[in-house]
Amino acid sequence: MKQYSYKINGIDYDVTIHAIKGQVATLEVNGMPFNVEIIGSALSEDDLPTMGAAAAAPAAAPAPATEAKPAAPTAKGAAGAGTPVKAPLPGVVTKVLVGDGQHVKKGDVVLVLEAMKMENNITAECDGKVTGICCEPGDSVMEGTTLITIG
Secondary structure (H helix, E strand, C coil): CEEEEEEECCEEEEEEEEEEECCEEEEEECCEEEEEECCCCCCCHHHCCCCCCCCCCHHHCHHHHCCCCCCCCCCCCCCCCCEEEECCCCEEEEEECCCCCCEECCCCEEEEEEECCEEEEEECCCCEEEEEECCCCCCEECCCCEEEEEC
16 A cells, blocks of 8 residues: 655645556545556556655546546537536536436536535536536546536
């Protein structure tokens, strides 16, 4: 187990790498568990630097964690044009209640995000049409991640 601390865009991240097996690293980012697929050659825990070494290599670990799953071709895609609905806190998407192209009104619940064992209703911040769905149930997201866009 290796532990690292990072500050990315002013946000502190505590990363604990529990294990690396083949192409999958089991880790925690700020207490949230992730399974991160390593692209390229396989690593082992011996390949990771110690805290005294330069943090350039493991600094990339938190970025893939925001995309815990590859994009699903039908439900999850790029953010569309319009107002983003962002995650107010880190959590796991449990339900996406709208579809691409669906009309919503300000205050409509568009998604359910589980954080700290509580379900949080995420609402539309404006009237409009859903122009992009950037997550799907089961995705782990960090605070500030765009979940849905409304145009």
